[in-house]
Amino acid sequence: MNAADFTYVCGFVRDESAIVLEPGKEYLVESRLLTLARKVGLPSIEDLIGQVRTAKDPALKRKVVDAMTTNESSFFRDIHPFETLKKHILPEIIARRQKERELSIWCGAASSGQEPFTIMMILAEYFPQVLDWNLKFIATDLSTEILARARSGRFSQLEVNRGLPATLLVKHFTRQGTEWEFSEKLRRRVNFQELNLIKDWPVMPPADLVFLRNVLIYFDVETKKAILGRVRRLLRPGGTLFLGGAETTLNLDDGFVAVVKDRTSCYQLRFPQ
């Protein structure tokens, strides 16, 4: 892949998704584009980029952006945030929302569904009463392809090996051939939608819980600020934002205050209205 093509792809991906690909990542861009070129039946990366440049095929452009997104995900990723959710955050929110019997959750980088399904399992295991509430659970991602997979609730053996305790696998999944399918009853409570964080957001209900983990790391400072500002306006007073372990609101948005619970930092509104 030549330097001009790399620069073009980086600029294109940045415009479409705000994902920043820095010099030194040529090997990554090449490997992803090579895989995509083969999948769509093109002989080389150069041919693929040529087609993207001529703007003839919007679907192909979309596939290039999808190919450059990192869909690494696992159940109970990093463990501690979900312990904090279970021990501290959910009990507080549920107590506060007892009267309305309504809970609103948004997962902003849902990938193939591991994070929203982890939260659903926590609700089913420890707060089953919430399943009878008006639960508004929206899970979004940039990639249409990955959302289709999330909606199917199907996971390979490799994927269920990532962080999912055997007891929960047996309880909430059924074997379908070589794959495992997440409980339909819990799965249908999650509304998967396409959402590009840097473009227009659909109307979403004020959120009690926002999960935006391991996505801000791919953006520049201005994009992070803009997204956090929108999250702040979406978060209900008393609501909580979870970011990835390497992410923070510090120096980006002082409307949030970090709340440390056990081994997890999460974020709440500094001046709840």
Place this chain on the structure above:
Amino acid sequence: MNENTLVDLDAMIAKANELAPLPASTVRLAQAVSSAETTLEDVAELIALDQALTATLLRGANSVASASATPVRSVKEAVMRLGTARVLALAVASSTRGMLNTPVTGYGLRQGELWRHSIASGIAAEVIPSYASVGVPPEAFTAAILHDIGKLLMTKFLSEEIMGFLRRAEEGDHLTRLDSERVLLSVHHGELGGLMAQHWRLPERIVTGIIYHHEPDAGNDVTADVTYLANLVAKQIEAGLDGRQLDFQPSPAVLERLGLRPDELPTLNQAAAKRYAQVSARYNA
């Protein structure tokens, strides 16, 4: 599975499921050792049903380092002398030696190198409980022996092209081999090893130790911590270092969970190196 990878993950999973099974007696032994209700007598009875396993065990129990003035003559005596954890490690090592003793080109390992590393790791895992202040489950020795078994599966899928990308990630982007595999292939050799162990119906803790041997924090189990540390100590032994000077820095979180002080590591290393010199014959390493 992730569509943006250079390898066919479904084919990898299928390949793991095509592996020849472990001997039924080894699988039954692994399950028995994992159960809290199993007695030494139960283990001895299981072994006695398999002549090959009985011979392996008696040979191991009578090998130089294990032998006392009185040679071991019965399976029960052998189990009592070695303990169930070592008995299982011996049985699994014996069943997988043929595989582990092959060259692994995708990782630059010549014939015998993976086998020796596996045995050194198993022996390091035997030594760790003497220094740790937490209980080490019996499955940890076996997990340590098998921790790199996924390399055998991974290497089958590593074309020249993929090797080139992995090298660029490691050399140009300073990623570890594990992270290079994760970023470019969406799977790493620990995960493939876990799949193989599941296919062999080995106990969950062995699977966990194998999968998380490079990322013990995510493993959330002492078996992963022991396997991780045993791998590092084994590399030290293989490099011919006597343990007085450490050339690695284990994760402080792992040391804390195991109840090990950093200043105990040189002694632990020395003990493991000494034990390796004595005991590797037990495993024909």
